[in-house]
Amino acid sequence: MTLRKRYTRNIKKNLSFYICTVLLTGFSVMLYLGFDAAAVKLLDDLHIFYEDYNVEDAQFTTLSEITDEDISELEDKYDITIERQTYIDFEEKDYTVRVMKRMDKVNLYKMSAGKDVNADDEIILNTGLMTENGLSHGDTVRLGENEYNLVGDFERPDYLFPIKEATDTFAIKSEFGIAEVSDETYEKMIEDKGITNEYYSIIYHNVEENSSNIDETSEEYADKIEEVRKEINEKYTMLSYIRADSNTRITTALTECEQTVNMLNIVVVIFVIFIAVIISVVIGRKIKADRRQIGVLIALGYKKQVLSRHYSFYGLLPASLGFIIGFVATKIFGKALISQLFHKIETVPIDYSIKPEDIIQSIAVPAILYTLAVYLSAAKVMKTDVITMISGRSSGKNGRRLRMKKSHLSVKSRYRIRQILGKPGRSIIVIVGLAFGGMLYSFCVTCVDSMDSYVNNTVDQIGSFEYEYFLKTPEMGEPDKGSPILGSTFEVKDRDDMIMLLGIEDSKYINFSDADGNELEYDESHYYITTMASLAFGVGKGDEISFINPITLDEYKVKITDVIENDSQSAIYCSRKNAAELLDMPEDCYNIIMSDEAIDIDEEKLAKTITKQSLADQIDEVKIGMQNIVGMLEIFAIAICVIVVYMMVSVLISESESSVSMLKVLGYRNKEINGMVTNVYHFLVPIAIILSILLGVYGTKAVFDANVSMYKTYIETLIYPVSILKIIMLILISYVLSLLLLRGKVGKVNLVESLKDNRE
C-alpha cells in the first residue's frame, strides 16, 4: 500500500523520538530479561539445585556421637537422611579456607569449572574465593605446610552465602571460602591438624513426591520432624539445631532472588506502562498534528479502521526495535548485571540462559501495549468530523487556560504556567520521568548513606565492648576479665527465624537506651528486646513473645518491658539468673564473655570470636557492592531523565512551532525563544526533585524494613545532605543536558513556513 511509504518518511522526520522510545523500551526489556526474569529463573534453578544436590533441611550438634549404625536405623525408621559433616579451618595469610569432608548423601557439591579432585595433591575451591583472590586452575594453593594444585572450582548448596560463622551478617568472599580435597588427603589433614568442628546434616523426606525439601508446611511433615528431633535429643543430647530456613548460608540466595523479583516486578511493570503512556501521548500528538492529512485520506475514501491500523505501526516499531536492543544488551551484559545484583552470594552454578516464554513476553507486552495505545489515540483523533480535520482546526476543545487577569507575573511566566497546566498529560510525564530517574539514584544513595551511618554509628549501639567470645561449653562462676553472659539461640514461635536470649550480669557493656536515645534503667527481673527484633517480630513494649528451645522444643513466653536501641542484633536481654532458669542451667554459668579489651582464652575452649571491627568490615563490603550498583544506576537515571525531558520538550517545541516561528518573525532572538518556550518545565523540576528524594528514601525504608530478617539487622534509613545535593545536581544536570541538546531545535524552526498553517 502506498500509505506504507509514510513509515520511512515519518521515522526520518521523527528520528529523535524513535531513538528515545527505542532506548527506553530497550532499557525496560533489559531490566525485565536481565534482572526480573533472570531472578525468577534463578529462583527456579536454585530450588532445582538445592533439590538435585540434596541441601540439608537442618543441621545439629549432639553431645554423644551418633554412630553410622544408629544413623542407618534412624534413616530407616523415619525416612530421613543424616550425614556427619566435619571440617578443618586453615587460617592463611589472606583468607581462611574451610576444607569440608566430602559428603555422599547431603549437601553435595557441583563443579562450576575445571575438574574434580582425583589425586592427593589436588584441591578445588568455591568459585567466589578463587576469583576474588585472582586464583585460577593450575595455581598452587598453600594450606598450612602443604601445597595443593587447584584443579577446579565448585559450589555447595549449603554455602552459597559463604560466611565463616553462621551468625555472620555479611560475606566477604575474598576472606573466607570452602574447599574439597580427596578423602585420603582429608584423613591426613585430620591427623595433622585435627577437626575444627562437626555437625550432622539432615534431610526429612517429604511424604509428597517431587516436592522441595525445604519450606514444607504440612502437619504430617511437621509432626515427623518434631518426633525425630525429640528422639535425637533424648538419645544423644542435642546441643544445637539450625533449620535450613533460618540458615542464612542457604536462605540468602533464595531471599535475594525473591526480593529482586518482588521489587523488579513492580519497577518493570511501572516502567513499561510509563513508556507506553509516553509513546501514546507523543504519537497521539503526532497523529493530531497529522489530522489534516488524515482528514484528506478519509475524504478520499480510506476507512478509519485502516488508518488506525496504519498508525498502530508507529507503536510497533519502538516495541520491536527496543526488544532487539534490550535482548542483545541482556545477552552481552546480563550475567554481569545479575552478578552485581547478587554480589553477596556465590555465582550460582546454573545456566544463565533466558527462557523462551520470557523472550516472547518481553516482545509481546510492549508491542501490544504500545500498539493499543497508539490505536486508541488515532481512533480518538478520528472521532473529529472530516471537515474540521481537513481545515486543520482543532475540535474546539482547547482545554482550560488560566486567564491570570490580576497576576503580576511576566508574560513569559504566564505562558509557561499555561503550557504546564494546559497540557497536564505532558507535564505529568515530565515530572514522573524526572522523578523516576531521580528516584533510582536517590534509592541507591540512600542505601549507601544508611549503610555508612550504620557502619559509623550503629555498630556502637550494641554496646561499648570490642570483643565477644563465644565458648564451646558453658563455664561456671566469673571470668578473669570481661563480663559473663549466658546466651542461647531460640526459634521464634510461628516464624522461620531465630532470636538470641542474652542473660547479662549487668548493663556495663550494653547500650541501655531506647530508640530516642533516653537511658533506661536496667531491672534484673525484666526482659528487653532490641529494636531490630522488635521490628522483625512485631513485638513492642508491653507485648509478649513466645520462643522455642530448638533442642528440647520447650516453649517459653516472656513479657517485654522495653525496646532498647540495637539495630544489628536480634536479641532479648534479661538477667543471667533468668536466662539460666529458662535454659535449665545453674545460676552462675556463662558461655559468652564481653570485653572492651582482648582476652587470652584457650583456643580449645573458644568456639568463635566476634569483634566490632569484623562486623564493620562486613558491612563495608556490602556498601562497596552497593556503590557499584549506584554507579550503574547513576547512568541509567541520567539517561531516563534526559530522554524523557528531551522527548517532552521536543513535543512542546513541535506543538509550539507556529508560536516559535511567530516569535522569530517578531524579532525574538533564539536565546529568548528558548527562554520562553523550551524552558517551560523549569517550574516542574523542584517538584520532581522533591518527589524523587521522597520516593527514594521511603522506598529504601520499605526495603530495609522488609528485609530485617534477611539482613539479620535493621538499617535505619538516612540520607546525608551531600547526597540530597547530588540528587538535585543529577536531576538538574540531566534536565539542563536535555535542554542543551534541544537548543538547536528552536533554531531549526522555519521562519516563514509554519506561519502559513497557524489556525487555531
Next chain:
Amino acid sequence: MFIDLKGAKKYYGKGESEVRALDGASLELEEGGVYVILGPSGSGKSTLLNMLGGLDKMDDGVLSIDGVTISKMSDKQLVEYRRTDVGFVFQFYNLIPDLTVKENIQVVADITDSPLDIDEVMEAVDIKKYENHFPSELSGGQQQRVSIARALIKNPKILLCDELTGALDTKSARLVLKFVEKVNQKFHTTIIIITHNEAISGMADRVIRIKDGKVSSNVKNEKQNVDSIEL
C-alpha cells in the same frame, strides 16, 4: 528614498524545477505612504514581502531601508531589524494561542526599547474590551485587529501586511482596513499591503503590480477613503 530595492533575485530549486520567485525586481517607495502590491498567485508578492521584512535573503540585488542596507545583513542583524523596524500582519493572524490579547501585544513590547502605550494601541484598534480574551475566543476580524496592534506596539518604520483581509468577511475586512488607514494617519507608519484583492488598491498612495518576479508597474493612485471602497 525610504525603501530602495534594486535588481532583487530569489530562485528556488535547480535545473528544470527552478522557480524564479523574484527575477530582478526593483522598487522605490517614500516614507509614510500606504502601498498596495498586487499580483496573481506565484508572481512573487510574498517573496518580496519576506525580503522587505528581513524574513528571507535574496540571491542577488540590493535592498536598503531608510539608508540602511538590509540585503547585506547577517542573520543576527536581521533579527535586530525585525525587532525594531518592521511590523507584520498575516492572513491567519498568527497570534500565540496561549497568550491573551493583551499578552500577545505585551510579548512584543517586552523586547522593544520604546514601545507605545499598550492601552492606547488597543484602543486605537478597538480591542481594549477583549484584552483578557484568548485568540480562540475572538472572531477573525477581532484577531486581525490584535495582530495589527501587536505589529504597531513597537512603533515600526514599516508595517507589512500579507493578505490581511484574506480570511475575513467583507464587513470585518472593511473594519480592519479602516484601522490600517487610521494607523497610517496617526502614527505615520509606512504600510505595505500585499493582496489579491484589486479593490484594496483604492486606499493606496501607490499601486505596485508584480508579474513573474518583476515589478511590472508602480503607479501613483488617487487615494480613497476606505469607506468609499467597494470591497
